[in-house]
Amino acid sequence: MTLTVPQQSPPAPQSLQPTGWLRYLSFSVDHKVIGLQYLVCGFAFYLIGGALAGAIRTELVSPISDFMPRDVYNQVLTLHGTVMIFLWIVPVVNGAFGNYLIPFYVGARDMAFPRLNAVAFWLIPPAGLLLISSYFITGAAQSGWTAYPPLSLTTPASGQIIWILSVLLLGGSSIFGGINFIATILKLRRPGLKLMQLPMYCWAMLGTSILVVLSTPVLAGTLIMLSFDIVAHTGFFNPGLGGNVVVYQHLFWFYSHPAVYIMVLPAFGLVSEILPIHCRKPLFGYTTMVYSIMAIVVLGLVVWAHHMFTSGTPPWMRLFFTIATAFIAVPTGIKFFNWLATLWGGKISLNSAVLFSCGFIVNFVLGGITGVALAQVPFDVHVHDTYFVVAHFHYIVYGGSVFVIFASIYHWYPKVTGRLMNEHLGRFHFLLTFVGFNLCFAPQHWLGLNGMPRRVAEYDPQFQLINQFSSVGALLMAISTLPFLWNVIASALQGEIAGDNPWNALTPEWLTSSPPPVENWKGEAPLVTNPYAYGTPENEIDLNSVSGSDLWRNGQ
Amino acid sequence: MTSLSPQDQVQEQLEHHEAEHPDHRMFGLATFLVADAMTFAGFFAAYLTFKAVNPLLPGAIYELELPLPTLNTILLLVSSATFHRAGVNLRKGCNERCRAWLLGTAVLGLAFLVSQMVEYFTLPFGLADNLYASTFYALTGFHGLHVTLGALMILIVWWQCRTPSGRVSASNHFPLEAAELYWHFVDGIWVILFVILYLI
Ligand SMILES: [Cu+2]
DSSP states (O other), rough: OOOOOOOOOOOOTTTOOOOOOOOSSOOOOOHHHHHHHHHHHHHHHHHHHHHHHHHHHHHHHHSOOSSOHHHHHHHHHHHHHHHHIIIHHHHHIIHHHHHHHHHHHHHHHOOSSHHHHHHHTTTHHHHHHHHHHHHHHTOOSSTTTOOOOTHHHHHHHHHHHHHHHHHHHHHHHHHHHHHHHHHHHHHHOOOTTTTTGGGGHHHHHHHHHHHHHHHHHHHHHHHHHHHHHTTTTOOOGGGGGTTOOOHHHHHHHHHHHHHHHHHHHHHHHHHHHHHHHTTTOOOOOOHHHHHHHHHHHHHHHHHHGGTTTTTTTTTHEEEEHHHHHHHHHHHHHHHHHHHHHHHOOOOOOHHHHHHHHHHHHHHHHHHHHHHHTTTSSHHHHTTTTBBBHHHHHHHIIIIIIHHHHHHHHHHHHHHHHHHHHHHHHHHHHHHHHHHHHHHHHHHHHHHHHHBSSSSSSOGGGGGGGHHHHHHHHHHHHHHHHHHHHHHHHHHHHHHOOOOOOOOOOOSGGSOSSSOTTTTTTTOOOOOHHHHHHHTTOGOOOTSSSOHHHHHHTTTT | OSSSOOHHOOOOOOOHHHHHHHHHHHHHHHHHHHHHHHHHHHHHHHHHHHHHHHOTTTTOOOOSSSSHHHHHHHHHHHHHHHHHHHHHHHHHTOOOHHHHHHHHHHHHHHHHHHHHHHHHHHHHHOOTTTTTHHHHHHHHHHHHHHHHHHHHHHHHHHTTSSSSSSSSSSSHHHHHHHHHHHHHHHHHHHHHHHIIIIII
16 A cells, blocks of 8 residues: 655745845835834934934023024924934834734734835835935925925925925825725734724724824825925915915824824823733723724814914814814823723733833823813913923823833833843833933923923023923933843843743733744634733633633643 | 645635735725825815915916816716726626727726816916916826826726736736726716816
């Protein structure tokens, strides 16, 4: 009798993709590689944007413009805002963590459109280099990240045009990413996994991507019109030619208010993943979290004119946008109290990830309170275009989003590298960042209330002392990057081995090896129907029902 | 036999991928078209606001004629119908008929572009003459760009389904369906544009 030996299966047809570290420089279609590409690229731009912020704070140590000329100051603040928003926070909270985690969370082996995903990432480095290079070639744009006309029409055209091109590329990248996330979350879920069983970050990314798809194209169209005003001398936004600057503001803020949520909603989602794991408690109020995300998406689209209370907005508009903005505080508050309730009575391990998450909660509620205050017309008219606004939005985007980015790096680093980060350095990093951040931005509330205008290189000498406090805070923030960078590099080389699931977590990315294999799981994707089932007593678990908790208790 | 050989598994996986992909691609395209529609919405909002609050400066000319754009509307609406016929024929396996209808659609689209050009050259105002004129050219130009891309797509599909076993066929009609969805979208935008720019 002869045995027919089954033929060896051919090797996987992916041989054109490089392996090893080279794949991080390649047009890889693996969602994990793309996620890390987003993260590293974003962090490089964070360092550049941070250096620009350092230049700003150095200039503001003294009330006269002695560190750099005024027009250079304008370029630096424009680049700082643009880099931090479009090249650091948006790509990292969406692209980096979204690409790495969402396929795991929906039980898929990759994103819905892997090649589109790679295209979306590879638009970013050229766009960023284009933006930065404009400073060296012709002088960068000088009209701030808002590019309000007529300022953007009267400052040198070449820098402004390069700025527009760069933002259009980044907007395109963002839209491609948004389409991919929507399709992945809605269409690529593993059979048997229901929407209301998804980890909260999926909901946050779904909401964010809806905002991206609905609002980013409006910014693109507006910037195309602005470029016509600059290049072809049309008069869309040029009052001298019969145009209307306020229309630009409406269209710009129709994107840029949602952009705030594009930066913080994913951060909400990430914190909702981190807290339950490290407090060993279920996420409090899952359903209300989902509905408040969707409420923020809907309301976030109809509050934009609260940025324009001093632009001659008619009374009915002021009334409508004040009320709509106040309403947003409700779903946001629900999320805030849900996090507190998640922490309440939990077995909290105060590691770096949790410290940064708690720092986020504190900073974000402060930024939220000043945000509600700014939505009130009488108050806003008083502090509009002052440092109060600068303080407010840094509490949201740095105190909120950037703190969560750091929390997430500490939390998911063991998954990506298989090694733990150093906790002592991590806590030191948190301390420096938290103190530095608050020292830098809390005094700016006072500066704004007392009338110091933003975006100007020179100021009234009475503000000097407070500005110096703020600059010292900025210096601490700059220093805080060093222990972090050291920690990331040293832990990759000789950090403690983490194992597959060092946090005993239930979400699907922890139910595979660290780092995960190319298609995420060696076998079938696990069906995790309750990703937050922490703290259930052992004897109450029915081992026959398949849920996340059973999977790790069974040692899979 | 209960377990598949590794080869069969790979084969099955490939087929699985092939089978579930077109669906998502149509979904992705539809999402993209929502984004695209929002770009137009921004332009329309700007145009309507300008009309409402920014009177023309003295001496500015902004007058539109109706006959040519009406013809354009008819051309695009008919082309939507012809494209639909092409799709029906492809799914029935009648490649030759499908290609004829596709060619007809492309010709209608190109006729639209020519007619739009004729309108541009006969209008009494230029791009930078006044606010309404600029917005008019921005909107119709952006739409014309979409028609151009759509016509190119149609011609590519027309080329790809020249044999029953070509890249586009009864068994793989995604490219045709994608181009068709896009074309209907562009036609729909034109109808809105026609109403807003020419009728009100
Ligand atoms: Cu806002």
